[in-house]
Amino acid sequence: MKPQENALNLTAPPELTANDASALRDKAKLRFTENFTDINLDCSHLGFIDSSGLGALISLQKLAAQRGGNLRLLQPQAAVIQILELTRLHRIFEIVPG
Amino acid sequence: MSSSPRNDPSLTITNGAEEGTAWRWSGEPALTAVREAAVSARTFLKRQGLTEDDLNAWELVLTEAANNVVLHMPPERAADSWNLHLFVTSGEVTATLTDHSPGFDWPDKVELPDVDSESGRGLFIIKEMTDSRYYLRGPQENVLTLVRGRQASGRITAEDHTGAFTEEQKQELESTLDHMTEELGAAYESLSAIFRFSSESNRITDLSAFTATLLDHLATVTQSDCGVIRTVGEDGGFKTLAMKGCVSSPDAPDGGDFDSLEKAAIASREDQWIDPATFKGASEIMSGLVHPFYEGDTLMGTLSLGRRKLTEPMRAGEVNVVHTFSEFLAQHIVRRRHEEQALKASAVKRELELAASIQRSLLPRSMPTIPGLELSAHCESAMDVGGDFYGVLPWGQTGLFFMMADVMGKGVGASMMAAVTRSVLRSVPQFYTDPGSVLTQTAKFLFEDLDQLEMFVTAVVGTVDIPSGEVRLASAGHCPVLIAMPDGEVHEIPASGPPLGLMEVIEYPSTIMPFPPGSRMLVFTDGLTDPRDGRGAFASHTELADWLLANAAGSGTAANLHQALLQRLRLHSATAPLADDQTFLILHRLDASPLS
Numbered sequence: 165m166k167p168q169e170n171a172l173n174l175t176a177p178p179e180l181t182a183n184d185a186s187a188l189r190d191k192a193k194l195r196f197t198e199n200f201t202d203i204n205l206d207c208s209h210l211g212f213i214d215s216s217g218l219g220a221l222i223s224l225q226k227l228a229a230q231r232g233g234n235l236r237l238l239q240p241q242a243a244v245i246q247i248l249e250l251t252r253l254h255r256i257f258e259i260v261p262g
Numbered sequence: 263m264s265s266s267p268r269n270d271p272s273l274t275i276t277n278g279a280e281e282g283t284a285w286r287w288s289g290e291p292a293l294t295a296v297r298e299a300a301v302s303a304r305t306f307l308k309r310q311g312l313t314e315d316d317l318n319a320w321e322l323v324l325t326e327a328a329n330n331v332v333l334h335m336p337p338e339r340a341a342d343s344w345n346l347h348l349f350v351t352s353g354e355v356t357a358t359l360t361d362h363s364p365g366f367d368w369p370d371k372v373e374l375p376d377v378d379s380e381s382g383r384g385l386f387i388i389k390e391m392t393d394s395r396y397y398l399r400g401p402q403e404n405v406l407t408l409v410r411g412r413q414a415s416g417r418i419t420a421e422d423h424t425g426a427f428t429e430e431q432k433q434e435l436e437s438t439l440d441h442m443t444e445e446l447g448a449a450y451e452s453l454s455a456i457f458r459f460s461s462e463s464n465r466i467t468d469l470s471a472f473t474a475t476l477l478d479h480l481a482t483v484t485q486s487d488c489g490v491i492r493t494v495g496e497d498g499g500f501k502t503l504a505m506k507g508c509v510s511s512p513d514a515p516d517g518g519d520f521d522s523l524e525k526a527a528i529a530s531r532e533d534q535w536i537d538p539a540t541f542k543g544a545s546e547i548m549s550g551l552v553h554p555f556y557e558g559d560t561l562m563g564t565l566s567l568g569r570r571k572l573t574e575p576m577r578a579g580e581v582n583v584v585h586t587f588s589e590f591l592a593q594h595i596v597r598r599r600h601e602e603q604a605l606k607a608s609a610v611k612r613e614l615e616l617a618a619s620i621q622r623s624l625l626p627r628s629m630p631t632i633p634g635l636e637l638s639a640h641c642e643s644a645m646d647v648g649g650d651f652y653g654v655l656p657w658g659q660t661g662l663f664f665m666m667a668d669v670m671g672k673g674v675g676a677s678m679m680a681a682v683t684r685s686v687l688r689s690v691p692q693f694y695t696d697p698g699s700v701l702t703q704t705a706k707f708l709f710e711d712l713d714q715l716e717m718f719v720t721a722v723v724g725t726v727d728i729p730s731g732e733v734r735l736a737s738a739g740h741c742p743v744l745i746a747m748p749d750g751e752v753h754e755i756p757a758s759g760p761p762l763g764l765m766e767v768i769e770y771p772s773t774i775m776p777f778p779p780g781s782r783m784l785v786f787t788d789g790l791t792d793p794r795d796g797r798g799a800f801a802s803h804t805e806l807a808d809w810l811l812a813n814a815a816g817s818g819t820a821a822n823l824h825q826a827l828l829q830r831l832r833l834h835s836a837t838a839p840l841a842d843d844q845t846f847l848i849l850h851r852l853d854a855s856p857l858s
Contacts, residue, residue, distance in 0.1 A: 182329045183293040214325045219380035
C-alpha cells in the first residue's frame, strides 16, 4: 500500500478491549492534526477486539468523517473481520485486506 | 492483580446425568482481570478440544459479559470479587458468571445500536454468539448463564466411539477434504457452502439428508438446475438418494431423464455428457453430465446434473468439483455401511453370547455320585446353535434319572425353549416311576408353545436302577440310545414316538433293557452323526454303534471312553466350525459294584 500524505498511520495493539480502547482513541485525537483527512489503522497485529474496541474504531471513523475522510483498516485478521461482520460494521469502515 | 491462587484447577465431575469438565475462576472487578479471565478460560477450553471458532466466540463472549460487570461496579463494591464457572461436556459449554454489581435489566430485544454509536454492542455480541442466555438479577448477586453448543469438529473424538471409522479411513477422508479445498480454493466462489459441508460431515446421521444437501451445493457450484444422485445398494439394485429440480429419476417408468446415459456411464465407467442433441426434445436439459463414482473398483452410484438454460458444456473446473464431491460421497456411503455392519455384527454376537450362557446354565455343574455307576458327559456348542442339553439326577437311593434333548432351532429362541423343556421335564412327577409318562406329560405341556414357535424338540429320558440292573428308556424322536453289553453285543434302542411339539396327545411307551455290571450306555445328540459339513465323525448311528462295539470293552472307565470318543470326533474337526451341537453322556455300570 502506497503511503498517503493525507492519512494518519496508526497501529492497532494486539488487543483492543475496554482496557485499551480509550488509549487508542486519545492517541488518534492527539495526532490527527489538520493536515490529515484519513486514518489508516494497521490491524495486522490485532488479534482480539471487543465491543469497546469497536467503539474506539467508530470514534476514529467519526474523526476522519469530520474532515471528509475515512478510516481504513489495513490487513485485519479473519477473527476480527468476523466480528466486524457480525456487528455490520464492515459496511462502515473501509477494509483493506492483506 | 492476579487472582490465580484462588482459582481452582479444572476437574472432571458429573453434573446431573452428564459428565463433563469444570473450571472455576475468581477475580477482582478490574478490566485487567477481565482479560486475564477470558484468556485463561480460552486456554482451558482449548484443552477441552474446542474449535478455533468456538474459542474465539467464548473469549469474546466472556470478555463482554465480564466487562459489563466491571464497568457497572460502583466504587464502594470495588473489593467484591466476581466468579466465572465453566462446564464443558461433549456437546456444549456452559458459562456461569456471578457478580455483586447492581446489575441491569436484560432487554427483551437485543438489537444493534445505530452505526455511529460508540457503545451498546456487547449484549448483541453475547446474544449472537451463544445458544441460550439466562440472567438472574438479585439484590446481592446477579447470575448470568450462557450456553453454546460445540462445533462438530471439536468433538470428533468424543462422538466417534463406535470405532467403526478407522484411523486410515479418517486420514483418507481428511486428505480428500484437503485435496478438495485446495482444488476448489483456486477456482470457485461458493466455497463457503463447501466448508460448511465438510464441517457437517462429522455429524451426518441421515445419509439421504446428507446427499440432498450435497446435491444442492453441487447444483449451485455447477449452475445446474436439476440432478439425481443414485447409489448401488448392497443387493446390487439402484436406489435414488436425492433428486432436485423436476427431473425424473432413471428408474421412473418412462425411463427417466438420465436413464440411457446412466447405463452408458456404468458400462463405460466414464462420464457421459449432455448436449442439446442428447435429449431430443423430450427434456429441456441443455447441458450437463452423468458421472459414475467408485470406491476402489466398486461402483457406488451415479451423480447426474443438468442445466436447462446453459447450452455450453460444463467447464473443467466444474467437472472437477463433481468428481471430488462424488469421491467424498462414496467414502461416506462406505463408512455408513461399515457402521451398519458393525452394529449388526455386535447384535448377533450379543445374541450368541446370551444363547451360550443360557445353554451353559442348563448343564449340570457336577455329576451325582451313584455307587456302582460311572458318568461322563460332554456338550460342545456350535457357533449359532444353542439347543442341546442333558441332565442327571439321583433317582431314589440306588439309581439315576437322566435326560438329553435337542431343540431344533437357533440362537436365543432355541436356548429359551431348551430352558423351558428342561424345567417341564424336571417338574413332571412321574419321572420317579416311568420315563414314557414323563414324555407323554411333557408333550402335552409344551405343545402349544412349540407349535406356535414352529420348533420341535427331540428328547430321551431314562432311569437306571442299580439293584435290579435295569434301564427304562423313552424317546421322543431322539437318536437311538446305544447300550454295549459285557458280552460284546451293542443294542440300539430307537425312539418310542415323534419329537415333542408335533402332537399334543401321544403315549410314549417305555422300553426296559437289562444293564448288568460291565455294560456301557451312550446317549447322544445328532451332532455326532450329522454329516452336514463333513465334520460328523460318524456317517450313521450304525457306524457309531460299531465304534462303540470295538471300543467299549477295552476302554476301562467312562472317562477313558469319553476321551476316545472325543478323539475320534476331533479327527474330523481340525479347523471347520461345528455345524451342530455335539452332546453325549456315557454311563458305565461298574463290575466291582458292591451292589451288583
